[in-house]
Structure formats: C-alpha cells, structure tokens
C-alpha cells in the first residue's frame with residue numbers, strides 16, 4: 500500500500516492506493532494542520548511502503564507531512580512530485596516547465612493515462628485552473644483564475660459594503676447581497692469553463708476535479724465528467 504498526499508492552498512487531501520484501488524481519507528484544512536493532528540489521523544492506517552507528495556502550498560506543510568510519516572513509519576520512501584518538461588507521454592507547454600503547478604502537472608499525467616485525449620482539465624480548488632492537452636499528449640497551456648471562495652473574499656476585501664458570507668446560496672439573478680455575490684462568482688466560474696471549452700475540438704472531453712467541482716459542474720451548459728481523484732491518480736504513477 501502507498502500513501503498519496505495532495506497539499507493545495509486550502510486543504511491537505513490524502514488517499515491510500517493498493518491492489519483494490521484508491522481510498523481517499525478525509526481532507527484536513529491547512530489552517531489547523533499540525534504534526535499532532537496529522538499523526539492522529541494517520542496513526543490508525545497500516546504502514547505504507549511509499550509516500551508520494553504533491554505540494555503547491557507552503558513548504559512548511561510538506562515538512563509536517565514528511566516529518567509525521569518519518570516518525571510513524573521509520574525508513575519509509577518519500578517521493579515529492581515535481582513538474583517536468585516531459586514524463587509519462589506528456590510534454591509540458593510551460594517555457595519554464597518546473598513553474599507549472601505540480602497539481603496541474605499530475606492531473607495532466609493522469610488524464611494521459613486514464614482518459615481518451617484531447618482533454619480539458621479544470622481544477623476547481625482555491626484557484627480555478629484550466630489545462631488543455633491534445634491527442635498526442637502535448638500540453639497546450641492553461642489558465643488560472645481565483646476560485647469561488649477567493650472571488651468572494653476579494654469582493655469583501657476590496658469594497659466597503661460587501662461582506663463575506665460563507666453560507667449564501669443562489670443561482671441566477673438574486674435579491675440580496677450575499678446571494679448576488681454567490682450567484683455572480685458561480686456564473687463567473689461556469690462562464691470561464693464554457694468559454695474555454697467551446698473553443699476546443701468537438702471530441703475534446705471536459706474533466707473537472709477539486710473541492711468545488713460538483714457545485715460548478717451543476718451550472719455548466721455542457722457535458723463534463725468529475726474525477727475527484729485526478730491528482731491522486733497522477734501521484735500513483737510515481738509510486739507504481
């Protein structure tokens with residue numbers, strides 16, 4: 500069994516991978532992550548052979564992950580994923596390939612392995628990222644925009660009257676501020692995706708992942724597939 504860890508800017512996600520496939524554990528908020536809280540969660544799992552880490556957040560969080568794993572399972576092999584110019588049949592479009600977020604790179608590797616290309620990958624996390632990959636495994640580049648929570652927070656940070664509300668929900672034209680903000684950011688996300696995807700070849704598949712994938716998918720006027728495990732699937736290539 501191997502342990503896969505995806506550290507985004509909001510949450511640490513983890514899963515085990517074995518002969519029976521992937522099994523995701525519950526995500527931990529970065530804001531409350533400590534060696535103790537992580538050791539509590541992992542204390543109950545069987546010792547993994549290898550640990551694969553993807554980290555686009557603070558190095559401190561990768562450090563906590565390494566240190567807890569080393570303490571619980573002395574001698575464990577730890578692999579930290581890095582974006583490369585080319586691997587597993589995927590060629591990175593970035594001028595400086597190592598600068599592409601490693602979560603985005605791993606999602607591309609997973610798409611190449613598990614889906615019929617071309618694919619448009621959208622990661623609906625802290626940021627919303629869009630990445631395009633053609634039938635030959637060539638990454639065509641991508642886009643980055645704030646995620647739903649960040650869009651809401653930026654309105655409250657940049658205005659006098661708009662207050663951040665965690666719980667408002669609305670679709671379409673809204674009749675109070677919290678709902679109007681919610682509806683606005685959801686439409687912005689859906690509009691970005693539809694705009695990019697509509698310019699892709701007819702046979703291109705749309706693949707959504709990330710914490711807000713289901714919510715955003717519900718607003719799309721085009722067919723899409725949700726794969727919550729895309730980054731884990733990329734990580735598991737590194738330990739297979």
Ligand SMILES: Nc1ncnc2c1ncn2[C@@H]1O[C@H](COP(=O)(O)OP(=O)(O)O)[C@@H](O)[C@H]1O
Nearest residue numbers: 507508509510623624625626646648709710711
């Ligand atoms: N239980 C949850 N806890 C926190 N955020 C959640 C939860 N369910 C969905 N979300 C949404 O998921 C987003 C974070 O998605 P995630 O893919 O974990 O991001 P990242 O990889 O950037 O850490 C949050 O902005 C939030 O809107």
Ligand SMILES: CC(C)(COP(=O)(O)O)[C@@H](O)C(=O)NCCC(=O)O
Nearest residue numbers: 507508555598599600624625626643
């Ligand atoms: C764009 C991101 C912030 C997305 O992070 P996330 O929303 O998954 O936390 C991350 O992939 C990143 O830091 N990328 C480096 C810059 C780039 O990909 O161009």
Ligand SMILES: [K+]
Nearest residue numbers: 507602622624
């Ligand atoms: K992510």
